[in-house]
Amino acid sequence: MADTEGCADREAGPSGGLALRVSGLTVRSPRGRVLLSLPSLELPGGTLLGVRGPSGAGKSTLLHALAGLSAVAEGTVRWGDTDLSRLDAEGRARFRADQIGMIFQDFLLFDELSAQDNAALPALFRPRAERAGLRARAAARLVGLGLSDTARSVASYSGGERQRVAIARALAAGAPVLLADEPTASLDRAAADRLIADLTGMARAAGTTLVAVSHDERLIARMDRVLTLADGAPVTGAQAA
Numbered sequence: 001m002a003d004t005e006g007c008a009d010r011e012a013g014p015s016g017g018l019a020l021r022v023s024g025l026t027v028r029s030p031r032g033r034v035l036l037s038l039p040s041l042e043l044p045g046g047t048l049l050g051v052r053g054p055s056g057a058g059k060s061t062l063l064h065a066l067a068g069l070s071a072v073a074e075g076t077v078r079w080g081d082t083d084l085s086r087l088d089a090e091g092r093a094r095f096r097a098d099q100i101g102m103i104f105q106d107f108l109l110f111d112e113l114s115a116q117d118n119a120a121l122p123a124l125f126r127p128r129a130e131r132a133g134l135r136a137r138a139a140a141r142l143v144g145l146g147l148s149d150t151a152r153s154v155a156s157y158s159g160g161e162r163q164r165v166a167i168a169r170a171l172a173a174g175a176p177v178l179l180a181d182e183p184t185a186s187l188d189r190a191a192a193d194r195l196i197a198d199l200t201g202m203a204r205a206a207g208t209t210l211v212a213v214s215h216d217e218r219l220i221a222r223m224d225r226v227l228t229l230a231d232g233a234p235v236t237g238a239q240a241a
């Protein structure tokens with residue numbers, strides 16, 4: 001594990017994880033308060049980045065900016081060759097659908113659907129020819145993450161099982177970028193440890209660029225690089241320890 005400075009530059013991981021270049025990023029509240037100020041962040045494709053910091057430090061704000069969920073009004077956020085600051089909301093949504101898998105805290109699962117159908121949901125937005133392959137990958141990810149009886153509605157799943165379905169869905173889509181917000185929240189220690197091993201193992205095997213916000217130091221310790229935020233800005237060197 002190293003801090004974010006001094007990364008060698010590489011455009012893409014083994015299977016195309018996108019490189020990230022953030023420059024002069026400032027995110028403000030609707031009233032103009034600076035919520036996040038990130039002068040520079042560069043990650044080679046396929047890097048696993050952990051983002052930590054106290055509550056209110058700006059971690060979720062960063063994740064939203066990286067996902068293109070908010071407009072990039074000041075600075076640039078570049079994934080590979082795509083500069084999110086040059087895209088409108090529709091362009092960012094299209095980029096997100098194609099390139100970014102998201103594991104967010106509310107999981108965004110549909111209770112009326114089975115685990116299988118939730119995990120295979122991205123197939124709905126793919127060309128017909130790709131759908132069967134994605135469904136097969138979703139089924140394999142669910143098994144790989146230790147879930148069985150996946151024809152059952154996720155309404156009856158535990159919090160940890162729902163988290164696994166959300167991860168299976170994000171991984172099955174094969175996106176080159178994975179963004180995770182507190183992926184081990186609501187899990188007990190043993191389940192969290194298993195999830196950390198699965199998530200990092202699968203991301204590394206696929207060459208995915210993973211950015212995970214977490215208070216869980218065991219997850220942070222498994223990442224390649226760590227960004228510590230406080231009061232909406234990066235904390236460097238000894239301050240971050």
Ligand SMILES: Nc1ncnc2c1ncn2[C@@H]1O[C@H](COP(=O)(O)OP(=O)(O)OP(=O)(O)O)[C@@H](O)[C@H]1O
Pocket residue numbers: 029030035053054055056057058059060061062
């Ligand atoms: N739309 C908004 N308007 C005003 N303030 C906001 C807005 N969104 C976020 N904030 C503030 O920005 C700061 C950073 O919030 P953020 O959710 O990014 O923190 P965090 O580090 O993810 O915290 P936590 O660990 O508690 O989830 C907080 O003080 C929050 O209240």
